[in-house]
Amino acid sequence: MRKAVIKIKDQLAGWLTQNEEGYHFVYDKAYVATPHARPISLTLPLIETPYTSNVLFPFFDGLIPEGWLLEIAEKNWKLNPRDRMGLLLTCCKDCIGVVSVEEFKEEDRP
Secondary structure, eight states, X not given: OEEEEEEETTEEEEEEEEETTEEEEEEOHHHHHSTTOOOSBTTBOSOSSOEEESSOOHHHHTTSOOHHXXXXXXXXXXXXXXXXXXXXXXXXXXXXXXXXXXEOOXXXXX
């Protein structure tokens, strides 16, 4: 299982996981409870129940670079272009916009 921390303006918004059943995204309950919470995407409205999909959610897939930039990332980091979660975790730590994606590591847990 791979897990990513999803942040909006450096504030924890939720978690994206990939396992043998597919992809799952869930908002952090504390984030949803904040007065000015906003969804990361119109396709992923603020709810407390998890979203599930067999493929990477289009919003997250859209963060992955394309064309020559993707080719550079694939060559430099030896990435598989079919591993969408791997590409997301590697290439989307510092995206254009307010959403960022960071790999969740168990040793980072408080």
